[in-house]
Amino acid sequence: MTIRESLEQQEDLILCDQATFSRRTRGRPRPEPACDIRPAFQHDRDRVLHCKAFRRLKHKTQVFLAPAGDHYRTRLTHTLEVSQIGRTLARALRLNESLVEAIALAHDLGHTPFGHAGETVLARLRPGGFHHSLQSLRVVDFLEKAGQGLNLTHEVRDGILQHTKGKGDLLLAAAPLEAQVVRISDAVAYLTADADDAVRAGVLTPEDIPEAVRRTLGETHGMRIDTMVRDVVRHTLERGLEAVVMGPEVHEATMGLREFLYERVYDNPAVHGDFVKATKILEELYDYFLRRPDWFLDNLAQPIPGAEIEDLATDFIAGMTDRYALALYENLFMPQPWKVF
Numbered sequence: 487m488t489i490r491e492s493l494e495q496q497e498d499l500i501l502c503d504q505a506t507f508s509r510r511t512r513g514r515p516r517p518e519p520a521c522d523i524r525p526a527f528q529h530d531r532d533r534v535l536h537c538k539a540f541r542r543l544k545h546k547t548q549v550f551l552a553p554a555g556d557h558y559r560t561r562l563t564h565t566l567e568v569s570q571i572g573r574t575l576a577r578a579l580r581l582n583e584s585l586v587e588a589i590a591l592a593h594d595l596g597h598t599p600f601g602h603a604g605e606t607v608l609a610r611l612r613p614g615g616f617h618h619s620l621q622s623l624r625v626v627d628f629l630e631k632a633g634q635g636l637n638l639t640h641e642v643r644d645g646i647l648q649h650t651k652g653k654g655d656l657l658l659a660a661a662p663l664e665a666q667v668v669r670i671s672d673a674v675a676y677l678t679a680d681a682d683d684a685v686r687a688g689v690l691t692p693e694d695i696p697e698a699v700r701r702t703l704g705e706t707h708g709m710r711i712d713t714m715v716r717d718v719v720r721h722t723l724e725r726g727l728e729a730v731v732m733g734p735e736v737h738e739a740t741m742g743l744r745e746f747l748y749e750r751v752y753d754n755p756a757v758h759g760d761f762v763k764a765t766k767i768l769e770e771l772y773d774y775f776l777r778r779p780d781w782f783l784d785n786l787a788q789p790i791p792g793a794e795i796e797d798l799a800t801d802f803i804a805g806m807t808d809r810y811a812l813a814l815y816e817n818l819f820m821p822q823p824w825k826v827f
């Protein structure tokens with residue numbers, strides 16, 4: 487028996503019946519021999535962690551643009567927080583922790599520079615629109631490894647795709663439980679962290695958060711995560727693992743926190759002001775690439791046979807970090823000092 491096979495057998499002892507078992511994976515888009523020491527989802531987790539798009543998350547905005555302060559979340563630290571919360575839930579619920587971790591680490595790979603400002607501008611410019619979840623899947627399917635992709639299992643790919651976020655409900659009952667865990671972990675991570683970062687940024691004081699929200703979820707960042715995680719574990723078990731859910735009281739407080747953050751942080755002109763500038767930078771870059779397709783294809787684009795220039799420009803812009811977008815903009819549109827003394 488290989489090490490992988492013995493690890494797969496351990497899942498029979500540890501995981502609950504509703505979990506996704508590594509041994510029963512639906513496989514990969516291109517069949518390949520299984521690793522002899524790692525079960526499929528653990529292998530996928532490693533592929534995501536080692537890919538280039540993952541490293542770029544470090545310089546992508548979460549909410550506050552290219553923050554100078556060292557303590558603000560970036561897309562990378564957000565991703566790690568989602569993974570931590572997801573793994574805690576997966577272990578407590580006896581679900582497949584490696585599958586949760588692989589989906590969590592990949593869930594934001596397709597995010598644009600400048601946070602939602604980037605997503606909004608690409609959605610408007612690209613014919614056919616733009617959504618970061620679809621782009622995350624495109625990153626792992628095509629863009630990584632010079633067009634070969636990471637060839638992840640269908641379970642991880644589905645988990646990435648099911649991961650859409652908006653003002654809609656937190657829950658997506660049709661998805662496998664591990665994908666539901668990541669979705670709820672993303673909400674727990676970003677709502678608690680954005681409140682914390684908004685206080686750090688001077689956009690809020692802790693007392694601005696509605697009293698009813700604080701009463702139910704707690705006064706500190708740590709207490710709020712703890713309340714939500716415990717509530718999800720309790721109510722998911724009470725419902726016999728039919729779906730990953732919060733109870734009504736904590737769910738209502740969480741929705742209250744979200745509404746408050748939209749009003750006071752995400753749509754706040756002080757936070758939003760730089761989004762207007764970021765939008766302009768990305769618009770001009772997109773326009774520049776489209777007006778000089780030969781130059782763009784020769785110098786910057788990752789060639790994908792048969793792809794439209796609009797898609798290549800979108801891939802390239804979506805892949806940028808904040809600082810790369812700023813540097814390229816400066817390079818293309820601003821006069822440069824002559825460097826020879």
Ligand code: MG
Pocket residue numbers: 564568593594672676
């Ligand atoms: Mg996220």
